[in-house]
Amino acid sequence: MLTLYTYWRSSTSYRVRIMLNWKGLPYRPEYVSLPRMDHRAAPFLGTNPQGLVPALQDGDFELAQSMAIFEYLEERHPSPALLPSDIQRRAYVRMLANIVACDIHPLNNVRILRHLEQRLGLDEAARNDWYATWIAAGLQAFEASLEHWGWDGDYCCGDEPGIADVCLVPQLYNARRFGCDLRPYPRLVAIAQRCESLLPFAAAHPSTQADAVA
Ligand SMILES: N[C@@H](CCC(=O)N[C@@H](CS)C(=O)NCC(=O)O)C(=O)O
Secondary structure, three states, X not given: OEEEEEOOOOHHHHHHHHHHHHOOOOEEEEEOXXXXXXXXXXXXXXXXXXXXXXXXXXXXXEEEOHHHHHHHHHHHOOOOOOOOOOHHHHHHHHHHHHHHHHHHHHHOOHHHHHHHHHOOOOOHHHHHHHHHHHHHHHHHHHHHXXXXXXXXXXXXXXXXXXXXXXXXXHHHHHHHHOOOOOOOOHHHHHHHHXXXXXXXXXXXXXXXXXXXXX
């Protein structure tokens, strides 16, 4: 049985919950509260010394970083796949996923926002402006890329969701949470809506997690 160290509102944990559900892999959730700073204390630091969720335990093997967890799960449990079979399509969906994983999420993570407020003295309005700026830059790039490369279908690449969709949906959840305007991204919103109607995505939604706080 797999163990997932997760926090309901963590978008990177949300990614891994979707991956596990998509592949039909049962797991035991181990809840790590970010507001309580559980991620910076024992015992969690014994699992991931970087002090960030998610982390996955498979037997006595522990792994952190959602995208590394993705590659591990995809290789270990190739079917149902989250990568297309065609090499160029595989590269394409990784490119889209990296817009979120490398160019949006790291700039807007909790520790960055906390640093802006507590060390650099930004007020809430300035912090939200920072957040919205990097969300907009990334989502614009994602939306424009779908148009530029012209892949069609119901999802980011064709008619099956994949790793790009797995990254997109939690990022849009975060954007909504922070009140970002999503009207400039009609393709992204439509794709996410389709994904959210699928059980593996719905069952991974933050609001359905046992550690969710109203
Ligand atoms: N690149 C990492 C990022 C992990 C990460 O930053 N997780 C966030 C939650 S979404 C976290 O633990 N934040 C705690 C903090 O910033 O103090 C991944 O993809 O797993």
